[in-house]
Amino acid sequence: MAPKLGIIADDFTGATDIASFIALAGWKVIQLNGIPDDKVDLANVDAVVISLKSRSCAVAEAQALSRQAMKWLNHQHCKRLYFKYCSTFDSTALGNIGPVTDLLLTETGLNMAVLCPALPINGRTVVHGHLFVHGQPLNESGMQNHPLTPMTDANLLRVMEKQASGECGLIPLSCIQAGKQAIQSHLLALQQAGKRYAVLDALTDADLMTLAASLPEDVLLTGGSGLAGALAASQPHNPMREDQAIPAREGNSVVLAGSCSLMTNQQVARYRQTAPAKAIDVERAVEAGDAYLQELTDWYQSQPKDWAPLIYATRPAEEVKAMQARFGLEVVGSAIENLLAALAVRLNQLGVNKIIAAGGETSSLLVQQLGVKGFTIGDAITPGVPWVKDVHRSLWLALKSGNFGDENFFFKAQEIFA
Numbered sequence: 118m119a120p121k122l123g124i125i126a127d128d129f130t131g132a133t134d135i136a137s138f139i140a141l142a143g144w145k146v147i148q149l150n151g152i153p154d155d156k157v158d159l160a161n162v163d164a165v166v167i168s169l170k171s172r173s174c175a176v177a178e179a180q181a182l183s184r185q186a187m188k189w190l191n192h193q194h195c196k197r198l199y200f201k202y203c204s205t206f207d208s209t210a211l212g213n214i215g216p217v218t219d220l221l222l223t224e225t226g227l228n229m230a231v232l233c234p235a236l237p238i239n240g241r242t243v244v245h246g247h248l249f250v251h252g253q254p255l256n257e258s259g260m261q262n263h264p265l266t267p268m269t270d271a272n273l274l275r276v277m278e279k280q281a282s283g284e285c286g287l288i289p290l291s292c293i294q295a296g297k298q299a300i301q302s303h304l305l306a307l308q309q310a311g312k313r314y315a316v317l318d319a320l321t322d323a324d325l326m327t328l329a330a331s332l333p334e335d336v337l338l339t340g341g342s343g344l345a346g347a348l349a350a351s352q353p354h355n356p357m358r359e360d361q362a363i364p365a366r367e368g369n370s371v372v373l374a375g376s377c378s379l380m381t382n383q384q385v386a387r388y389r390q391t392a393p394a395k396a397i398d399v400e401r402a403v404e405a406g407d408a409y410l411q412e413l414t415d416w417y418q419s420q421p422k423d424w425a426p427l428i429y430a431t432r433p434a435e436e437v438k439a440m441q442a443r444f445g446l447e448v449v450g451s452a453i454e455n456l457l458a459a460l461a462v463r464l465n466q467l468g469v470n471k472i473i474a475a476g477g478e479t480s481s482l483l484v485q486q487l488g489v490k491g492f493t494i495g496d497a498i499t500p501g502v503p504w505v506k507d508v509h510r511s512l513w514l515a516l517k518s519g520n521f522g523d524e525n526f527f528f529k530a531q532e533i534f535a
């Protein structure tokens with residue numbers, strides 16, 4: 118049977134996030150890191166997620182990547198296409214949500230796209246077309262200061278119209294709560310009024326379930342993990358998920374932290390009270406010699422393994438700023454990313470079969486260097502962060518972007534081992 122959903126995600130941890138929400142509903146999900154160049158076994162797979170790095174690149178590149186991903190998914194006969202972006206609608210007046218949606222509308226021949234970033238479980242709600250983060254308007258939530266995609270307007274209709282080619286309408290909460298018929302006639306009315314996109318209000322998971330049951334086949338689905346999770350929950354799935362959903366206790370684990378977010382700082386501080394932990398010497402990371410890599414490897418091997426030893430570059434914001442001022446932001450960032458990825462490869466060669474990684478960019482490079490082309494999605498450790506398993510070998514990964522999880526995340530990831 119062909120996959121029911123083919124998903125194009127505009128970044129790596131966002132792809133894992135949506136894959137996790139769908140797996141939670143019992144679907145078998147495969148996440149592919151980039152567009153595959155060889156054959157992938159999709160037997161009994163309910164949903165395929167292709168992760169791209171198209172959120173902040175040039176518009177033409179984002180469109181070209183998305184077109185290739187769409188063609189690959191079509192080739193696998195995926196029944197429905199879904200364009201996944203962040204639940205905070207991360208984009209600029211140039212794109213890339215608008216231009217990629219336009220491209221997918223043109224390529225599929227569909228007349229209308231729905232936009233549904235809402236993810237109530239993580240505090241992202243949409244009311245009167247305005248996006249809120251834990252009750253704060255998007256432009257007052259901290260997202261107005263994002264270094265790449267500052268969100269300075271909570272009105273998604275305006276945000277979309279600035280970066281897309283057509284006009285945007287709204288399916289308001291009152292209509293959603295009136296049910297399927299109301300939603301379908303309102304969508305039709307918007308199309309007849311020349312709207313090319315419709316923002317979907319949603320305040321609760323129940324609203325998402327109503328939407329999932331009501332959206333007709335002839336609209337392009339775009340949004341966050343919430344609507345996709347609701348779609349999965351509202352449809353039957355293969356009764357038996359063949360793959361293990363959690364790693365076994367056998368073998369060794371490591372925690373590699375390259376994120377300096379507030380939450381990762383708390384997680385590291387909490388974890389190192391109990392587990393063996395080693396701070397990375399940033400200067401030596403920038404020197405990038407093999408001797409330092411070997412020293413960290415030897416340290417790992419000499420440690421007790423009741424809890425996975427932690428190796429971390431995580432520091433408070435002032436220290437990070439000082440290092441960036443001294444070496445340059447990109448130099449220090451990529452030196453640490455490279456060191457952690459090289460460490461992951463070396464430890465894996467030495468038999469480490471479970472890696473917990475903190476940091477979006479950190480995780481992305483680590484997966485690339487480990488040569489992981491795709492993984493199956495297991496059980497969630499926390500909403501949006503599942504254990505995943507390499508499709509080709511017995512290697513398990515937990516990939517956490519900066520602010521996910523609570524302060525006990527590193528413990529929780531290991532407490533669920535089978």
Ligand code: ADP
Nearest residue numbers: 375376378430450453454476477478479518519
């Ligand atoms: P997050 O998901 O929290 O944004 P990322 O891994 O995406 O985490 O980004 C964190 C960036 O900060 C990486 O490029 C990483 O190499 C860099 N970094 C980590 N530790 C330090 C440090 N002590 N000083 C400077 N930069 C650091």
